[in-house]
Amino acid sequence: MNNATIEKQTPDIVEASPDIYNPIMPPGKGLIDWDAFIQQEPENQLIRTVRAFLAEYQIETPLSHLQVSQLRDIEQGLSTWVRREEKLLSRDNTGIRKKFVALANRWHEETDYLSSPLRITDNDAYLKIISMGEAVIPLILEDLRERGGNWYRALRILSDEDPVSPPVRGEVPKMKEAWLRWGRDKGYIK
Amino acid sequence: MTGLPLPTESCQSFPNLNNKNHSITSPASDNYNCIAWAFEVNDKWMWPGDLDSYWPAGVAGRDELETITQLYIDSGYEKRASGEREEGYKKVAIFVNRDGPTHAALQLDSGHWTSKLGREEDIQHGTLQALEGGPYGQAVIFLRKPRA
Numbered sequence: 001m002n003n004a005t006i007e008k009q010t011p012d013i014v015e016a017s018p019d020i021y022n023p024i025m026p027p028g029k030g031l032i033d034w035d036a037f038i039q040q041e042p043e044n045q046l047i048r049t050v051r052a053f054l055a056e057y058q059i060e061t062p063l064s065h066l067q068v069s070q071l072r073d074i075e076q077g078l079s080t081w082v083r084r085e086e087k088l089l090s091r092d093n094t095g096i097r098k099k100f101v102a103l104a105n106r107w108h109e110e111t112d113y114l115s116s117p118l119r120i121t122d123n124d125a126y127l128k129i130i131s132m133g134e135a136v137i138p139l140i141l142e143d144l145r146e147r148g149g150n151w152y153r154a155l156r157i158l159s160d161e162d163p164v165s166p167p168v169r170g171e172v173p174k175m176k177e178a179w180l181r182w183g184r185d186k187g188y189i190k
Numbered sequence: 191m192t193g194l195p196l197p198t199e200s201c202q203s204f205p206n207l208n209n210k211n212h213s214i215t216s217p218a219s220d221n222y223n224c225i226a227w228a229f230e231v232n233d234k235w236m237w238p239g240d241l242d243s244y245w246p247a248g249v250a251g252r253d254e255l256e257t258i259t260q261l262y263i264d265s266g267y268e269k270r271a272s273g274e275r276e277e278g279y280k281k282v283a284i285f286v287n288r289d290g291p292t293h294a295a296l297q298l299d300s301g302h303w304t305s306k307l308g309r310e311e312d313i314q315h316g317t318l319q320a321l322e323g324g325p326y327g328q329a330v331i332f333l334r335k336p337r338a
Contacts, residue, residue: 113308115223117240148220170234170244
């Protein structure tokens with residue numbers, strides 16, 4: 001992928017052939033005022049996607065300087081890249097969630113009638129969940145919120161934090177709330 | 191025994207438990223476990239030496255079983271040879287399996303027993319044998335205390 005020639009272009013939006021597909025411009029539109037568009041919608045999903053794409057392929061042309069012809073050149077690559085990223089993201093998330101749910105179900109089934117915290121958390125399924133790493137923290141917090149259970153050891157190990165104050169140890173509603181509040185503060189859950 | 195039994199799948203964990211020898215007496219709750227329930231506490235998860243549990247200061251023993259037994263002794267219980275009902279007394283039975291202590295049950299006035307099954311329901315069961323033979327092991331420690 002070559003670096004595009006820098007040539008600023010700030011045309012207005014014009015009608016264009018609908019056959020011209022461009023992943024940035026609205027369908028059926030041609031040239032647009034890039035400066036205005038970027039300034040008005042800096043967080044536009046497509047703008048962010050294109051920026052990420054340009055960064056990955058080390059295209060140094062500023063976004064606002066891209067010309068239609070240049071966009072056409074990179075269109076194929078951009079479309080493919082976006083599809084690849086979306087597929088990876090959805091497959092990865094789906095895979096992690098599916099694996100977590102299966103293990104969590106098994107853990108609950110095997111330990112919910114136990115009282116010893118060590119035996120509850122030394123469970124094979126529980127340890128496998130921990131081995132999945134930080135990515136499961138939101139899923140653990142969701143399960144804690146929906147079903148409860150002694151997820152505290154897993155959360156401590158994965159986060160290396162402990163929001164539960166010593167005086168409330170054993171008071172499960174307070175321990176649970178401490179972790180859920182921690183999760184909301186960290187952005188893991190809403 | 192009146193009241194509904196546990197769902198079949200829950201009974202399957204306990205080979206001697208069936209829909210005639212127990213009934214549910216309280217819904218599932220994370221707030222307390224069997225040790226607390228037998229100690230007549232229902233707002234703490236109790237287990238010695240655990241970061242996520244409550245344990246009264248000064249109650250200790252050489253190991254988990256001795257420490258849990260000491261909890262009841264310190265509150266006025268004394269050891270007995272069996273879980274047979276004794277007029278004027280309530281009893282606690284502590285279960286163990288090969289890994290150590292697993293469960294505690296409290297005897298009711300009727301001579302039946304009440305147990306909190308981990309974070310699942312409380313049940314009333316006619317005999318200690320109803321919970322033996324499975325993950326809880328056997329009832330091996332028996333203690334009594336005069337009823338108030």
